[in-house]
Amino acid sequence: MTRIALTVNGSRCEADVEPRQLLVYFLRDQLGLKGTNVGCDTTSCGACTVLVDGESVKSCTVFAVQADGCEVTTVEGLAQGDELHPVQQAFHEQHALQCGYCTPGFVMATISLLKENPNPSEVEIRDGLEGNLCRCTGYHNIVKAVQAAARAGA
Amino acid sequence: MENLALEGALTVTFVRSLFAHANIVDVDATAAEALPNVQVLTAADMDLGVFGPPPFPGVNPGMGRPLLAVDRVRFVGDIIAIVISDDRATGADAAELVSVDYDPLPAVVSPYEAAKDEVLLFPEVGTNVAARFGSPEHDEKLFGGCDVAVSGTLVSQRMAPCPLEPRSAAAELGPDGRITAWLSTQTPHQDRMVLAGTLGLDPAQVRVVGPDVGGGFGAKMLNVEEVLVVWLARRLGRPVRWTETRSESMVALPHGRAARLEFTLGGMRDGKVLAYRLEVLQDCGAYAVLGAFLPNLTGLMASGVYAIPRIEFESRSVVTNTTPISAFRGAGRPEASQVIERAIDTFAAELGMDPAEVRRRNFIPADAFPHTTASHAVYDSGDYEGALELALRSVGYDELRDEQRHRREQAATTQLGIGISCYVEITNGIAESEFGEVEITPDGGAIVRTGSFSHGQGHETTFAMIAAERLGLPVEKVTVHKGDTDEIAKGTGTYGSKSTQIGGAAARLAADDVLELAKQLVADYLEASPADIVLDPAVGRLHVAGDPSIGISWADLASRASADERLAELKAEHEFQAAPTFPFGAHVAVVEVDTETGRVELRRLVAVDDAGTLINPLIAEGQVHGGIATGVAQALYENFVYDDDGNPLTGTFVGYAFPSSADLPSWEAVEMETPTPLNALGAKGIGESGTIGATPAVHNAVVDALTPFGVRNVDLPANGENVWRALREAKA
Ligand code: FES
Ligand code: FES
Numbered sequence: 001m002t003r004i005a006l007t008v009n010g011s012r013c014e015a016d017v018e019p020r021q022l023l024v025y026f027l028r029d030q031l032g033l034k035g036t037n038v039g040c041d042t043t044s045c046g047a048c049t050v051l052v053d054g055e056s057v058k059s060c061t062v063f064a065v066q067a068d069g070c071e072v073t074t075v076e077g078l079a080q081g082d083e084l085h086p087v088q089q090a091f092h093e094q095h096a097l098q099c100g101y102c103t104p105g106f107v108m109a110t111i112s113l114l115k116e117n118p119n120p121s122e123v124e125i126r127d128g129l130e131g132n133l134c135r136c137t138g139y140h141n142i143v144k145a146v147q148a149a150a151r152a153g154a
Numbered sequence: 155m156e157n158l159a160l161e162g163a164l165t166v167t168f169v170r171s172l173f174a175h176a177n178i179v180d181v182d183a184t185a186a187e188a189l190p191n192v193q194v195l196t197a198a199d200m201d202l203g204v205f206g207p208p209p210f211p212g213v214n215p216g217m218g219r220p221l222l223a224v225d226r227v228r229f230v231g232d233i234i235a236i237v238i239s240d241d242r243a244t245g246a247d248a249a250e251l252v253s254v255d256y257d258p259l260p261a262v263v264s265p266y267e268a269a270k271d272e273v274l275l276f277p278e279v280g281t282n283v284a285a286r287f288g289s290p291e292h293d294e295k296l297f298g299g300c301d302v303a304v305s306g307t308l309v310s311q312r313m314a315p316c317p318l319e320p321r322s323a324a325a326e327l328g329p330d331g332r333i334t335a336w337l338s339t340q341t342p343h344q345d346r347m348v349l350a351g352t353l354g355l356d357p358a359q360v361r362v363v364g365p366d367v368g369g370g371f372g373a374k375m376l377n378v379e380e381v382l383v384v385w386l387a388r389r390l391g392r393p394v395r396w397t398e399t400r401s402e403s404m405v406a407l408p409h410g411r412a413a414r415l416e417f418t419l420g421g422m423r424d425g426k427v428l429a430y431r432l433e434v435l436q437d438c439g440a441y442a443v444l445g446a447f448l449p450n451l452t453g454l455m456a457s458g459v460y461a462i463p464r465i466e467f468e469s470r471s472v473v474t475n476t477t478p479i480s481a482f483r484g485a486g487r488p489e490a491s492q493v494i495e496r497a498i499d500t501f502a503a504e505l506g507m508d509p510a511e512v513r514r515r516n517f518i519p520a521d522a523f524p525h526t527t528a529s530h531a532v533y534d535s536g537d538y539e540g541a542l543e544l545a546l547r548s549v550g551y552d553e554l555r556d557e558q559r560h561r562r563e564q565a566a567t568t569q570l571g572i573g574i575s576c577y578v579e580i581t582n583g584i585a586e587s588e589f590g591e592v593e594i595t596p597d598g599g600a601i602v603r604t605g606s607f608s609h610g611q612g613h614e615t616t617f618a619m620i621a622a623e624r625l626g627l628p629v630e631k632v633t634v635h636k637g638d639t640d641e642i643a644k645g646t647g648t649y650g651s652k653s654t655q656i657g658g659a660a661a662r663l664a665a666d667d668v669l670e671l672a673k674q675l676v677a678d679y680l681e682a683s684p685a686d687i688v689l690d691p692a693v694g695r696l697h698v699a700g701d702p703s704i705g706i707s708w709a710d711l712a713s714r715a716s717a718d719e720r721l722a723e724l725k726a727e728h729e730f731q732a733a734p735t736f737p738f739g740a741h742v743a744v745v746e747v748d749t750e751t752g753r754v755e756l757r758r759l760v761a762v763d764d765a766g767t768l769i770n771p772l773i774a775e776g777q778v779h780g781g782i783a784t785g786v787a788q789a790l791y792e793n794f795v796y797d798d799d800g801n802p803l804t805g806t807f808v809g810y811a812f813p814s815s816a817d818l819p820s821w822e823a824v825e826m827e828t829p830t831p832l833n834a835l836g837a838k839g840i841g842e843s844g845t846i847g848a849t850p851a852v853h854n855a856v857v858d859a860l861t862p863f864g865v866r867n868v869d870l871p872a873n874g875e876n877v878w879r880a881l882r883e884a885k886a
Contacts, residue, residue, distance in 0.1 A: 020243070034157040037368075039318045040400035044807035047318060095772050098780060099609055101318040101368030122820065130816040133807070135318050135369050137776060138783030138844075139815040 004068040008033070009077030017064040023057075024048045026064035027074060035075040035104050039133070046132030049105035050074050056112035058131070075104035078111075086154035087111050087145075096145035098136035106132050110146050114154055120146070158336060158365075158395075160324055166383055166396035167245030169194075169235040169252045170406065171227035174263070174475035174800020175275070176256040178225055181235055186251040193238040194252055195386075197222040202385065205352065205378050210447035213285045217276055217442035217473055221352075221378050221385075227256075228275050228440035229475050230802055231405030236382060238390065242397075261475040261800035265414060265437035268472040275440065275473045282474070284442035288453050288467035296429045296464055300420030303429075304500045310489045311870050312412040312437070312794040313787075314404050314804075315482045316812055319368020321407060322397040323380045325387035334361045335384045340370040340607055341647025346639045348376050349384055360384075364637035367609035371784075372481030372649055373407050374609070375444070404805045409794055410482020412437040413449065415493040419501050425515040427501065430462050432493060434469035438479050445479025446471040451486030451583060457527035458494035459538040459576045459738060460516040465528040475800040481649060483784050483845045484579075491577040495850035496857075496867070499574075503861060509574050509854070510551065513542060517576075533578065533736045534830045534838075541762045541826055542576055545740040548824050549760040554744060562862055571745045571859025575850035578738040581765075581839025582652035587731030589644045590660030592621055592668045594724035596716045598694075598709030599631035600668070603727075605645020606657030607637050611841060612773040613653060617661045619769055620835070624665035626691030627708060643727065652839055654769060659833040660730035667726030672696060675715060675723055676706055735830045735838040739763040741782075741851035747859040752878030754790060754856055756819055763843045764826040767836035771825065774840045778823050781844020787813050788845075789852035793871050811871070860884070 001016040008031060017026055027033045027050070038060055039047030048060040051073040078085035084092065087110050097103040106129065113120065113128040120128060125146045126139070134142060183194035197220065204218040223232045235252050239245040262273040268282040275282060297303045324336045333355070339345055342362040350357040367374065379396060386394045398406060414435040421427040432453070438446040449469035456467050502512040518525050520537040527533065551572070558570040589605035602621045606613055618632040625632075635641060648657075673687040676696045680687075688699045697705025706714070715721040744758040761782055768774045791811040795803045804810040829836030849870075856872040857865060864884040869876045 018243075025242075037319070039320070040807045042400065042806045042808045044812075045318065045400070095776050098612070098776055099317070099319065099367065099369040126815040126818075130814045133318065133812055133814055135316055135371065135784070135812075136780045138779035138781070138821060139818055140779040140821050141776060143815065143820060 002065050004065055006067050006069060007071045009073060019063065019065060021064045022060055023062045023064045023067050024059040027059060033074050033076050037101055037104060039101065044133065046105040046109060047102055049108040049132065051108055051112060054115070056109050075107055078107070086152045087149045090145040090149035090152060090154065094141045094145035094148055096137060096141040102132060102134040106134065106142055110149060113146070114150055119150055158324055160326060160393040160395060163324065163393040163395045164390065165239050165242050165245045166386060166394050167237040167239065167249045168233045168379065169237060169249050169254070170402070171223065171230055171232040171234055173227060173256050173258055174230050174261040175259040176227050177259065178223065178227060178234060178254060179257050180255040182253045183235065185253065186237060186248040189244055189248050191240050192244065192248045195236045196234065197224045202352065205381065210444065212287060213442050213446045214279060216279045217284050219378060219441035219443065219478070221382055229477055230800060231477055232440065233378065236386065238386070263474055263476060263796045263798060263800050265435050265472045265474055268474045269435065269470060275475065282472045283470055284438055284446040284473055285471040287450050287469045290468055293466060296431060296466055297418070297420040300428050301423045302504055303418055303420035304497070304504050305418040306496065306500050306867055308415045308493045308496050309869060310411045310413045310415065310492055311788070313410045313482055313792050314794050314810055315371045315373035315407060315410055317369030317371055317373065320398045320400055320403040321374060321379065323383040324393065324395040325384045326393035327387050327391060332359050332361060333384060333388055334363065335380070336363045336365060337380055338367045338374055339364045339376065340374050340609060340649055341376070342607060342637050342639050343605060343645040344647055345376040345380070349381060352381050353385055362639045364607055370609045371483045372410065372485055375480060377408070379406070401806050404810065405477050405802055408443065408480035409439065409477045410479065410485070411489065412479050413452065413489045415489060417493050417497045419497040421501060423505060425505060425507050425512045427460060427462050427516050429464040430456065430497070431466040432456050436469060436471040437474050437476065438471045439476045440473060441478045442471065442473060443478050443480055448486035451580065452490045454529055454531050455487050455490035455578070455580060456494065456529040457531065458491060459518060459578045461518045462528055467529060476796055483781065484842045487579045487842065488846045488849060491575065491846050492850050492853065495575045495854060499854045499857065500866065503866065510542065510546060513574065513576055514539060531580065534832055535828050536578060536736060536738045537828050538576055538578070538738055541738060541740040541764055544824060544826060545742045545760050545762045548822065549742040549744065549758065551742065567750055568746050568748050569859040571747055571855040573743045573851045573853065573855025573858055574740065575847050575854060576740045577847045578736050579843060579846045580734045580736055582656055582732065582734050585731065585733050586646050586652060586656060587729050588646055588656040588660045589642070589727065589729050590657060590664040591643070591725070591727040592661065592664040594668060594672070594708065594712050594721065596712055596721060598707065598712035600625060600627060602632060602634045602661050603642045604634060604636050604657050604661055605642055606653040607645070607648045609648065611648065611653060611777065612770065613657070616654060616770045616773055617658055620658050620662050621665040624662055625669060625708070626689050626694040654835065654837045655735055655833050655839055656730050656732060658769065658837060659835050660728050662834060663728040663730055664726050667728055668724055671724055671726060672711065675720060676711060679706065679714065680704060732832045735766065735832055737763070737765040737838040737840065737843050739843055739847050741847040743851040743855040745852065745855040745859060747856060747877060749863065749881065752874040752881065754872060754874060754877060756786060756790065756852060758819060758822060759786065759848060759851065760822040760824060761844060761847060762824045762826050763840065763847065764828050765840035765843060766830045766838040767827055768825070769835065769837060775823050777840045778844040779821050781842060782821050782848040783813065783818060785845040785848025786818060786852055788870065789849045790871050790873055791817065
C-alpha cells in the first residue's frame, strides 16, 4: 500500500492505495465517485475521462499513485449546486446524450478542448474528441453541444 | 450494477475458452483456490440444464447453449469455469491460475465451410444446419419473360454491438427467499420468466430490476452469464456481482449480421422488375440462438419498397466456431435492405439507367396500401416515391450528378459517388402487446408505469408527453416508472423498435381511462352527471360542460380525493396489442473516393425517415442520428474478423474499427410523417430505421464512384482496403 494525498473536486483527501490501483477505480470504489465510467480496457473509449491539473486524462490509464499531489476533477465536481456547468447544460439542451454512459467522459473532454481552443470549427471539434466513443448519438448532437457551449463561452 | 451498494457482494469472474473448438480434458483449480477466499465452480458443480429461451420455431433444439461448457468448447469465449472472489483484482488473478487442459479440435469459421458438414459442432445432431426457412424449390420459370437478369453476392459482415456500457449483473437472495436480480437488460419482465424457468423457480420468487442501462442495441437480451449470476446468489447465499470487461464483451456479448446473401433480379429493359430470388446463408455462431431465426425477417422484408410480382426466398442457418449471433440494431431487416438495394443498383447499372429512375418505376404506389408483398408482408402505410423525391431534392441530386460527370470527364483522382437507398422495415414485428398504467398522485400529477424499458431511448420523456397531453397536465408533472418487475405488473420490454407504437399507445389508453374515472369522481363531487364533465386540457381542469366556473383542477381533485381516501380510484391499466407497422424512408449518401489509394470519405448523408406521427421530434431525430452512425459503421468501418482457427482478430477496441466523431460527418435528417392507422398515436418505430437506411446508401455510393472503372461491387465494409481490391480486380 502507498499513501497518496490529492485534491478531488476541491476537497483534500489522503488514502492508502495498492500500487496497481487505477485512478478510475480509486475514484469509483474508494471515493464513491460513480460518475466516471469504464467502457474499455485499451484506452480507447474515453468514458473514464477526468481532469488532472486541468488536462483531460483517461483515468483508466493512470495509476492512482500517479495522481499523488494533483488536483483531480470528475463530472461530480462541475455543477455549482443546482446549476449545471455550461458544458453540461449544453449537452442537456442539445440532446447530446441518450444512454448517457459516454457523457461524463465527453463533458470532461469538451471542457479541456474548449480551454485549449475556445472557438473550434466542426472539424476541430470532431478531431478533438476523437478519443471518446459514443454508440447512441452518432456524435451529431455532441458536436452541436460543443458548439453551443463555445458560444456560451464555457 | 457497479454503482449499487451491495453489502458484502462477491465478485464473479468467468474463465473463458481460449480455443474455438476443443474437448475439455481437465480443469485444475488448485492454484486459483489457493488465493484468499477464492472458489472455483465448473459444470460438474451445477445441477442445471441447457439455457432457457424457448426454441424458436424451426430451429433445431439440439444446438442450444449449456450454461457452462460441458466437455466441449465451441467458441473463443465459451465459459468453462466460474471464479468467486472478494474483489475484481483477485478474481482476475485467480481466473488466470485456473488451468484448463484442452484437446483441440479442427475449427470451422466460415459458414460456407460449415454447411459442408465436414467438421461438426454437434456430432450427435449430425449436421451444422440449425434451421432452414423459405422454400428450397426452384421455380424454373421464375425469370421467364425477363429481358435481363443480374446476380450478385452481398456479405453483410459480422458486427460487434458495442454498447458503451459493458454488461453487468448483480443478484441477492432476500431473507424471504425471494431473489432480486439487477440486470443491464432491455427486457426485465421476460428475463424474470426465463430466469424462473431455467432455475426451476416460481416467477413470484424472482424480482428483476433494470436500472439505468448504457445501451442495448438488441444485444442485451438475457444470456447465460445473467442466469449464472442469479444461480450463484442462491447457491452461495451471498450477493454476487459481475461486470464484463470490454475485451470479454467483444467475444461474449452476441454479435450481429453475419449473413451471406445471394441474389438474382430479373426484369425488362424499361426498368420494370419482374422477379427476385434471394438465398441466405446465415452464420449463427456456436449455438443456435436468435440469430438462427433472423433470416425469417430478411425473407419477410425481401421485397423492400418495390412491387415485385415473383419472389423466391430460401435460407439456411449454420453453426460455426464463433461468438453466437443474435439481434443487433435492425436484426434481419438491414440484411434485406442491403441486398435488395444492391440488386436494384446492379440492375440499373446493367440497363445504363439512373438508379433513382429504376426505383421510381418499381415503387409500391402511395395509393396501394395496405399492400401485401410477394414475400408475404402486409405493409400498413407508406409513400416511398414521396420519400425519395424529398431526399433527392434535399441533397440536390441533379447538381451532384453534374459534379460527378465533370470529375469523370476530368479523370480526377478523387471521384464522387452518389448512393441511394429506399427502405421499408418492420417494427413490432410479431404483433406484441404492451402494458401501461396511469395513476394520479396526491399532488395532482401522474405516474405512468410502462412494461416497455428505456435504456437511452427517452421513454421517460416521450411517454410522459403522451400522458400529459391526454390529461392536460404539464409534462413535468408526469413521471414514468419502468424496469422493476415488482412495481410494474407486466411487460415485454424494448426491442424491435416497438415501444412507442404499443407501449406509448398503452400509456395513452390508460391515461384516457383515468380521465374517465376522474370524470366520475368529479361528477360525484359536483353532483353532476359524468357525461357532463369535460376536461379543459389547456389548464388541466375538469368542469361542467358549458360552465367552466363549476369545476376542479387536478391538484384540487387529487387533494380532495386523498382526504376522502378515494385517490386509488384514479388509477387504470391498459394493455394494447396491434399488428406490425412498416416505417420507411430514403437515404442519399455522397462519398469521395481516392481512386489511387482507395480511401473513402463520406461527405454527406441526407436521411428521410418516416416513422408515422412523431411524439417528440428531438428524441426521434436522436434515434435517427445514432442509427445512421451504426449503418455507416457497417458500410465503411466495422467488421468482426476471425483467423482460420477461430481466434478473434478484432477482440478489443483497438482492433475493432468503431468509428469516432472524426470518422463521421454531421447528418442531414429530413422529417416526413405518414401516420399508421394501426394505433391512436399514428406512430411507428424509429429506433432502427437509420441503421437500415444508411448502410445501402453509403455502400451504393462507393460502388457508384467506381463505376467508370468497371467496378460492379465492393465488399463490406467498403473501406480503403476493399475499394483498392475491387479496383485491382476490375483492372485485371
Ligand atoms: S475506460 Fe478509459 S478509455 Fe475506455
Ligand atoms: S449516449 Fe450512449 S454511448 Fe453515448
